[in-house]
Amino acid sequence: MAEIIQGSIYDYPKYYDLLFGSDWKAEYEFLQACMPIHCSRPVKRIFEPACGTGRLLIKLAEAGYEVAGNDLNAKAIDFCNDRLVRYGFPASTVVEDMADFKVKKKFDVAFNLINTFRHLPDEKTAEAHLHCMAAALNKGGIYVLGIHLEPTKGNRMEEESWSARRGNLAITSYMWSKGIDRKRRMELLGITLDIYTPTNHQRIVDHMDYRTYKHAQFKSLMKKVPEFEIAATYDFSYDITKPHEITTTTEDVVFILKKV
Numbered sequence: 010m011a012e013i014i015q016g017s018i019y020d021y022p023k024y025y026d027l028l029f030g031s032d033w034k035a036e037y038e039f040l041q042a043c044m045p046i047h048c049s050r051p052v053k054r055i056f057e058p059a060c061g062t063g064r065l066l067i068k069l070a071e072a073g074y075e076v077a078g079n080d081l082n083a084k085a086i087d088f089c090n091d092r093l094v095r096y097g098f099p100a101s102t103v104v105e106d107m108a109d110f111k112v113k114k115k116f117d118v119a120f121n122l123i124n125t126f127r128h129l130p131d132e133k134t135a136e137a138h139l140h141c142m143a144a145a146l147n148k149g150g151i152y153v154l155g156i157h158l159e160p161t162k163g164n165r166m167e168e169e170s171w172s173a174r175r176g177n178l179a180i181t182s183y184m185w186s187k188g189i190d191r192k193r194r195m196e197l198l199g200i201t202l203d204i205y206t207p208t209n210h211q212r213i214v215d216h217m218d219y220r221t222y223k224h225a226q227f228k229s230l231m232k233k234v235p236e237f238e239i240a241a242t243y244d245f246s247y248d249i250t251k252p253h254e255i256t257t258t259t260e261d262v263v264f265i266l267k268k269v
């Protein structure tokens with residue numbers, strides 16, 4: 010029988026990082042490939058809002074970029090900074106709200122993948138975030154933003170599962186949609202993390218609210234942030250040779266927002 014823990018999966022950075030950290034390669038290679046194509050300036054400094062454990066920041070730091078980030082969760086930031094320092098880099102991530110921050114020195118590239126932007130609960134915070142991001146970027150820099158849109162035709166994806174193992178620790182996660190509150194434009198998601206060691210089985214039970222975006226709603230938000238233009242769109246296959254044109258059935262999109 011599993012020991013049940015009601016809590017936020019983000020409060021368990023070691024488990025989060027094992028589960029999602031193994032999935033870094035496609036995103037990392039895509040980000041690297043985007044730079045010479047979409048960024049019209051040399052790339053030295055890279056920023057990740059809501060960076061969590063910094064599973065991609067650490068790889069980019071190792072590749073020679075100056076990296077920084079922020080996140081609301083102090084446990085994730087501690088984990089991220091500890092690892093950066095352990096690998097010989099500055100502790101360059103801070104506890105901050107991605108909808109209310111300023112940077113001291115601007116960046117050339119920023120990224121925010123796997124739906125994290127949808128944590129912002131309303132139009133006001135989403136717009137505030139995009140203004141902060143524009144202010145944090147040099148002109149000609151890019152913000153790579155990956156989200157699931159709500160398709161207007163066809164079925165949307167209703168569940169996902171991941172698993173990972175390191176030594177004796179194995180983790181399986183399951184995320185499912187509990188439905189959409191149309192009035193609030195909120196999708197309620199359930200998520201469980203099953204953590205197995207040879208002698209123990211724990212289950213963290215969590216839920217999240219993700220704001221929903223139809224393509225037209227995203228475009229209407231972008232009109233309020235003229236500092237950015239949509240330079241290109243891709244999907245979660247992260248194939249730089251295959252830009253993706255958004256249709257009524259499109260769900261996963263990676264927007265390349267260029268600071269003009």
Ligand SMILES: C[S@@+](CC[C@H](N)C(=O)[O-])C[C@H]1O[C@@H](n2cnc3c(N)ncnc32)[C@H](O)[C@@H]1O
Pocket residue numbers: 019029057058059060061062063064079080081082085105106107108121122123125128129
């Ligand atoms: C799905 S995780 C993504 C972490 C990381 N970007 C990655 O790709 O692994 C979402 C993160 O967003 C953070 N978060 C949620 N709302 C936030 C906000 N308003 N400002 C900063 N971080 C936020 C959470 O604490 C969590 O670490």
